[in-house]
Amino acid sequence: MFSLVIPVYNEEDLIQILFERTIRALELLPIPFEIICVNDGSRDSTYAKLLACHQKDARFKVLSLSRNFGHQSAILAGLHHAKGEVIGIMDGDLQDPPELFKDFYEKLEEGFDVVYAVRKKRKEGVLKKAAYKFYYRFLGRITSQDMPLDSGDFSIFRRNVLDKMLDMPEQSLFLRGLRAWVGFRQTGFEYERDERLAGDPKYNFARLLKLAYDGVFSFSRFPIKFVGYLGIFAVCFSIIYTIYLLSKKFFWGDVIEGYTSLILVIFFFGGVQLISLRILGEYVSRNYDEARGRPLFIVAEKHLGE
């Protein structure tokens, strides 16, 4: 069986078409399927509409979380309930065309464990596109493992990959990173990312930033190394400056001058220390999150048809 996980949050305008289009697309697969649509604490009529779809077709299953836990947690909730031996993830706004699952599946059959979608083109703002492009290249550079470029959660993979992913009890979820981290035979599949069919993006800037942070902090030691580099830079700077000041003092007898440079140096090192503290603090708070080990989602209601 193929299990497709779709997270949705306040997507009332989309549910009907999402339901119809996805079912139609998955019927082209050579194996039976289930769709697990996760209602991530929607405040509009999304949940009621999902239930209506479930009534019409029992293969369309619904999981409702107790509040809004965020995109990654909603996907995780769905993954925990997936029964299939092949599992897929797709956004609920139809930016990821479900018709591609047929191609993904054929690729998987060629002998892969993971087929992830690579965005050849994005139909989004120039600034957003540039930021995404920069981010994935930066992340690829600072992580020691292979991170596929321009690839999100849209993918399919086999059960063995899912089991390994679910074995990792991480608090800062970056599923696309975990999927790459587990290894096995992985391959990319290029596609053009569509525009959102209706409604507004649910990721605001702060949430995108959090996801970006999670990727960086969970998959590299770059931030803490960066603090080290800052320190080395500051020490080199101060050695050179000391030599300059001492030679000025001994050769020219210039002692009193230097208020401006003093203030500058104080500000500079103050800044370096605050940045370092912020980075260190991020590690501490992430440790705290891990230590508390709160659940990443709470399921309020299940309509899985069992």
Ligand code: UDP
């Ligand atoms: N989503 C969710 N919970 C959230 C935010 C988003 O389940 O807290 C869903 C949303 O309904 C959509 C998918 O995650 O189906 C991707 O969200 P969005 O389109 O806003 O992200 P973007 O495409 O801008 O990355």
Ligand code: MG
């Ligand atoms: Mg979207």
